[in-house]
Amino acid sequence: MTNSFFKLFALLLCGLFASCSEQNIPDIPNSGGNEQNTGFATIDQTQVKAKGGSFILRIKTNDEWKITCKDTWCTLTPTSGQGNRSITGRITANTGKERTATIDVTAGTEHVTFNLKQLPGDGSNPDPEPEPDPDPTPDPTPSGYAGMIEIPELKGGSMNIFHTWTTKENGKETVTYSYEYDCTKKHVRWVAFTFNNVTSKSNVKRKDAYKTDPNIPQKYQTDGDDYYTPYNRGHMVASSDRLYSREANSQTFYYSNISPQIESGFNQGGSVWDAIEDKVQEWGKVSNPQDTTYIVKGTSIDYAILATGKNGVKIPKYYFSTILSYKNGKYKAIGFYIEHKSEKVDSNNKIKRIKECAKSIDELERITGLDFYHNLPANIESDVESSYDENDWNW
Known part of the structure; x- marks a missing residue:
């Protein structure tokens, strides 16, 4: 397939390309x-x-x-x-x-x-009526949103919930963000979202409206009582990432999007993680309707836990962030990996410390076991994930 076709495909489908990687696409959870x-x-x-x-x-x-x-x-x-x-x-x-x-x-x-x-709808073989279940087992079936570029490989299984939040903007559906939530850990494995010329806008102010996520069965939900000193409520998709509408910002305050993060030196201004989030957001926002940035943030709950909090909520030992940028018809990508610990950094050393946390996407895949951006065409995925060039980014 020619390069010109890929460009045309990107324009027509807003950059939603197809996929593969060395690890390949996993089998679909059987619904x-x-x-x-x-x-x-x-x-x-x-x-x-x-x-x-x-x-x-x-x-x-x-x-x-x-x-x-x-x-x-x-x-x-x-x-x-x-x-x-x-x-x-x-x-x-x-x-x-x-x-x-x-x-x-x-x-x-x-x-x-x-x-x-x-099955027939004429009454000859009616669908059985399920017994009501006040606390059902999560439904592992992914929705059609699983094919979006920003969505990593789904772990699937009955205890992992994949969900995509959306809003209506000018009568058009806009994706706010997606997540895969591990019910056994009471914590998301990752969140994924994009910046485009709509979602990059800042139309509203932050309004703290923490609430439980109705997509999570009650016994696997978290709430405000699960966050306590020295940890506080750390957003995965930051409130400042979703300011294009009131509803979108409100969706970032579901507790499924909240992680117990060390308050002093991690989930606050002046920390290395805060600096990484600010830099990714700065690079991510776009104004050209043909450009899109794809971001994944996540944790190490699959393989490294710092502690177990109240009601069994797992506290991650590591956090990561990735960014795939599609601007002016070209892709580039970079990732970051950081230990969950108190570490403040002054302005003179901020960029140096951020660069020390930088990884290629392939490196992050080896560390986390996740397959990022597998919905890209194989040749593009291979090129952008194998390495990164510091000179491609405005530090």
Whole structure:
């Protein structure tokens, strides 16, 4: 595929490219007990309820691929591309007999057909009514937002919740941020968001409105009682990252976005972590509608815990931040990794200390075990993740 095509694709889809990495795309969490994996393509379910719903088809290839489905009640977006990609499929409600959609996927010389069955809606085989559960097990099924460039590889499983917050801006859906929350740790694994010419704006002031996240089952939620001296409430997506609307800023105050951070020398002005966050935000904001910055912030709760707080809330030993910048038709990326400890830095040494925390994205992947920016085309991902050049960034 030519470079000119990639540029056109970026303009048309606001930079939402397809994906892969050395670690490859993981298998999709099985949402319905009937996942079908053919090797280069995986569909997360082969049967849907009469009321309809969504499914994910994931492609793992370096070739160009194409999807066709002649059944109008079954739609997929997008239907063509190159490289690894998560594709969202949607099924409308069925008011008649059982029906089957035929989905054909080709990639290079490979071809596979999926037959997606939908239960009848005429009463001959009604969907069973589930028993009410006042404290349900989290639903591991990722939404179609999992295909966005900023979303790392999902861990999935029944105890990890993936969710994307959105707002309506001028009648158009705008993504605020996404996260994957580990219920066993009562803490997010990571948060991901973008800066574009809409989300970079500062239209509102911060308004502290801490609240529990309704997407997290009650027994896995955190609240204000879980944050205590010497730790306080540290934002993962900073309030100052989302000032484009009142609703967006309010969404950063869900406790699922809050981490117990050492108050003195970490979660406050003058700390190294605070300086890193400010620098990433400074680099991230854009005004050109064709530019986008993709940011992931996260912690070491998968492999390194500093302490266990109240009610089992895990306190991370390390934090990281990554930034993938797409400006003027070019990509560049850099990451940062820092120990969770009290460390203030004066203005004379701030840049030196930030640079000492810098890593390539590949280095961060080896440390954290995460696969960042895997929804990029393979050639772009490989180039931007392998190394970083200090001269590419305005320190």
